Amino acid sequence: MLSPGVQLGNRYRLDERIASGGMGDVWRGTDQVLGRTVAVKSLLPALLDEPGFAERFRGEARTMATINHPGVVDVYDFGNDQHIAFLVMEYVEGDPLSATLSRVGRLTPARTMALVAQAADALHAAHVKGIVHRDVKPGNLLVRPNGTLVLTDFGIARSDLVGQLTAAGSVLGTASYISPEQATGQVATPASDVYALGVVAYQCLAGRRPFEGDNPLDIAMRHVRETPRPLPSDIPPQVRALVERALAKDPKERWPSAAALAGAARQLKTALSRQARAGGQAAPISAAPASPAPGRAQVPQPPRPVAAPHSPAPAHPQAVGHRPPPAHPQARPPAAPHRPTTVAPAAAGYPRGAATVPPGYAPQPGPSRPVPRRSRSGMVFLAIMLGALVLICSGVISYQLRDNIGAGTPDGVSVPTVTSDALRPDGRDDLVDTAYRRLDQPRMGGDVTTTSEGRQTR
Incomplete structure (x- = not known):
């Protein structure tokens, strides 16, 4: 009876039984001459009693040794020791x-x-x-x-x-x-x-x-x-x-x-x-499917004109109760032909995705785009600057008016007197079609008045 540690042919040591079959056992062994692991198949002793079996087995071993294929186990040796026939083969890890x-x-x-x-x-x-x-x-x-x-x-x-x-x-x-x-x-x-x-x-x-x-x-x-x-x-x-x-x-x-x-x-x-591999990936949504789904916005193909990016895409003619999808807030203008244009799905029952414009697509002339508005932060900054400028100007004007009025009389009150050589029927003292008028103001310290001419104001 074979057991671990037994040597066959004074060369092959049996280490562990790894399989058993109708013709014998298969052992993991060690070739002590070459120092490599081998598989040793020992045949049942009863088979050796069959006439011609040993000769047939030896012939089979010689023939199999001539097969050179990576899918066929290599046969190294054949022997007979202690009334046990054995076959030494390549040990396969697996x-x-x-x-x-x-x-x-x-x-x-x-x-x-x-x-x-x-x-x-x-x-x-x-x-x-x-x-x-x-x-x-x-x-x-x-x-x-x-x-x-x-x-x-x-x-x-x-x-x-x-x-x-x-x-x-x-x-x-x-x-x-x-x-x-x-x-x-x-x-x-x-x-x-x-x-x-x-x-x-x-x-x-x-x-x-x-x-x-x-x-x-x-x-x-x-x-x-x-x-x-x-x-x-x-x-x-x-x-x-x-x-x-x-x-x-x-x-x-x-x-x-x-x-x-x-x-x-x-x-x-x-x-x-x-x-x-094809089934494991999401199928891309074509820009122009052969049978578009009802209610889904489609990207028009040449030679049709391209709709403006901020205008809703036309719905399918057979859609019932279709609402045009809102424009994407960050949609890029169609001037860049190689950038994909994202079209939002029209109904919740369809898969999400993006319809891409094919390479080489030349956009056709369409409605002119409105001038882009300034950003909110720029408009706020401009309003603040204008308000500050108005406040500065009004302050300067108020200061000058107070200074002129305060210098008219000792108590800070001045009474302007307007005189003219001739009065017009409407009560104005300036001449017809003149751009100037005279203004008489009393001066401090006496009854002397000063006459000045200035540009007419209304």
Whole structure:
């Protein structure tokens, strides 16, 4: 019985059991010669008693070592020690897809297509070398933290070199992912791996396997006779068609190769990712929609004249009870053609947004704009200055009048006397059409009067 600390081939130390399967256990070990971490798969002792099994397994290991693909686990060594056959492989940091599905249940169509494309590429690399995996399932698909996938566990793979060592009529593989031809004892082909990968894709999308049963034989017969339950309704039709074609009962109706399946899955993944990015962003509101919403103000397009910024935009002719939106207080004049013009929505039921004038748009002549008013602060400052000037002028005039009046008599009272050579009929003492008049005032200290002439005032 193997346990941590056991050494195989005097080189590989077993550190921790990381997986168990129908053919043996997988250990995380240490290559003590090269000082690196490896994965060691130990085979069950009972398998070595089967005639030809050890020879077939050794041939499979040699053939898999020739595959050079980033999606296929590297095979380093094969050995037999203490009646235990073991296979030394690359240790992959990551979780099996089965653990991810147990944790989250379902994957998105885009994520599923990405994993299917990588797994199909890895299978195609093996098929080119004449190897059929025959046990494609989520437990044998390791996903690294960066999202890349590695196909592992070619323990029961069949190659053309050692295919004759497979017992006639034997059934190998996991019943839930076995192809109909394998379930009936026929020889597995690359199309069998395509079917198994289709079952994996079905489980990723639906969160369940296409067939369940009480025992492996019952499940295997369901793959032969029954049609899988439809995928959930939220799966895109193109993805549904890809999986259904991979699950065809007749191998000739499936994808012609794993490479063809990989190409189709990759195209769908790209399309789904682009659609998700477009759906996650708010769609811009066009300046001239093909079917404008009723009651919504629209920006006129050339050659129509552009309305003045401070005038309300015309409502849709079919609007009922439409009220023109008020002009934006900070709307910019249309002289700048590359600045967006914001149009306020006319009704509360429509999404908010801004209609932008396309680049190169040349505004047409329209009604002249009113002269912009001065700012409130400027007008207040001007009013204060005018008021101060009036107060200063009135003070100066009042001061001069008081000074002149106070100098007329000793007691501060002066009585002006107006004389003229001749009086006019209306009582005025100035001559007709003259611009001057005479004014006689008594002087202090006597009866002498002083006559002065000045400009006529009214």
